[in-house]
Amino acid sequence: MEESKTPLLDQLESGPWPSFVKEMKRAAKKSPMAKDALGQLELSYTEKRVHWKHGGIVGVRGYGGGVIGRYSDAPEQFPEVRDFHTMRVNQPSGWFYNTASLRTLCDIWEKYGSGLTNFHGSTGDVILLGTVTPNLQPAFDALSEAGFDLGGSGSALRTPSACVGPARCEYACIDTLDICNDFTQTFQNELHRPMWPYKFKIKVSGCPNDCVASIARSDMPIIGTWRDTLRIDQAEVKHYANSDLNIRGAVVAKCPTKALSYDATKMELSVQPEECIRCMHCINMMPKAIRPGVEKGATILIGGKAPIVKGAYLSWVLIPFIKMEPPYQELKDLLAKMWDWWDENGKTRERIGELIDRLGMGAFLKAVELKPVSQMVFRPRSNPYYFWSPDEIN
């Protein structure tokens, strides 16, 4: 028997969790590129270091992004991955597919690429992993012909993403899928042609459970919420009361603002509407009995990002409540103002949250013409160092 060329990686084929090594080997049977990618990964496992070089500038006609250049630092040993570029393909909203479109993507990548993919990348795109420079344009032509387009990369609008939303979730307070699709279509130029200080991400969650982690992972999260009161179905409350759910301990006691009360003899749950902060806990625990209100919209936040460069931020509340109805013009106009201000003032690789931190939330609000409201802060400042403008003093 021939000795294995990947003895370290072979050890990751066993065990119950799905094995990426098996997947790489499947692709390697058909594609010399995938075979050399596997070989180079074995080298990384042996030497405990990466063997990809910094990306070069490669792409397709008319676009400034969507392709991540990647080159091997050991091309003599692994000539098939001398260049091994990634194509980011914009996913349909909510990552819904019919099998015909998935098969089309597979056929295109069998013809032009390594046969390796990520379903999906961290931002949300389908990642077509690895092809040579001359194949980029033909692969893109084929994708376009099949109705697909590239996603964002570099200092551009990155591919927006959205939770499953009204397609299959009763919690959805906004049409996350339509918002994601509509904003993606409206801002194709911003997505495909990097022109800003750095990246900008938009993610859309249907409720405060935030299943796409928008508050941590996007510069502008759109999070569904409601303004009126919870809807409680007392008949269903009684069903829960007769189940093994401890309504008082697991639901009422965990309400962060003590807005719920439970009458155990009547088996009735009530809420003080003005105290509820819409955190979703009681709804998550009793989805058949408790539902969001009917006056639905979104909270818009700003500034979230991972640590590079000046530390991580969770996004900050910008608009406590806005109705979200197509064509979402009010929010699109606000985005244009935010991008203008950021473009004007931001330094290279400065995200909008870092710029707000550097120049002040006050300056930002003025620039985008939003009024300060108390919902924007946990608590007001404790220092006396604030600015007055000339028109406010005598």
Place this chain on the structure above:
Amino acid sequence: MAIAKTDIGPPDFRQMLPPVITKNYGSWKYHENLKPGVLKHVAESGDAIYTVRVAGSRLVSIDFIRDIADIADKYCGGHLRFTSRHNIEFLVSDAAMVEPLIDELKQKGYLIGGTNNAISNVVHTQGWVHCHSAATDASGIVKSVMDELVPYFTSESLPAKLRISLACCLNMCGAVHCSDLAIVGIHRKPPKVDHERLGKMCEIPTVIASCPTAAIRPNPKEKSVTINEDRCMYCGNCFSVCPALPIADALNDGVAIFVGGKVSNARTAPMFSRLAIPYLPNTPPRWPEVVSAVKNIVEVYAKNAHKGERMGEWIERISWERFFELTGIPFTDKHIDDFTHATTTFRTTPTFKW
């Protein structure tokens, strides 16, 4: 082939939805968690859709995609979706198809689970498979960790949901900074300056501006830069903008573990993950030190947290000093923040636990 049309955007999701979703779009009434990995959503109309969730490895071949497409054709009228955590969801409109689908999935070795109080699929990055800045591999650690933790994926036995993610460098692609348990590739040595290439390849002002601690100064003599090594905390941001500042170091790169983050707003506001273990070595192919460290934290949490408490909620209730005691993880100088938001983490009260 014709020249491609540009800026057409993604396919409209409406073409991708199963008929029962198109019919009941926005009119779902409630859902039930039938068993781990299996959900039933019921619409106002009385229609129902069943979801069967299975684990994926994120890095998959086109033949894998064709396999799941075959399954979706057989049981789901050709419809499926992926979740934000790279799980695969088979969307079943015909109740009679649910159990046969589950049987076939099990028989073929797919893992069904990831719902409710489970460890769902692990969000992770490219690692050595396809990134230039990776301080560790991503897929290999995830595979090794999840081989050990599979029972927590296929059951709902934890106090609350537990979200694990992995980033292979400090760029932290993928909500790692707000995960219940985050595995992060780290460097421990400053980049080496390749003076000869730097002047030719990189814009010096950009390189200087990229450093969050102002550790990079111009070096006019070499037409390059100098790094004040005492100020460098190895973030690799300069390498991201300049290839002539390689930072990877096989002897010193490794993995850190952060805990207690969340993004959901349920009960408590979203929280950052906090440093638990500053460094574990890179030990491919199965990273045994990382696997046992993760397993220890998960097991201590599973044993001690109240029902319904996320990792961070549990730790905040019992206190971090108690967390270090219970997990046996040593508290070190590395745990005390000295970066931008440091002072917000210092204790400003004489009330604490022993």
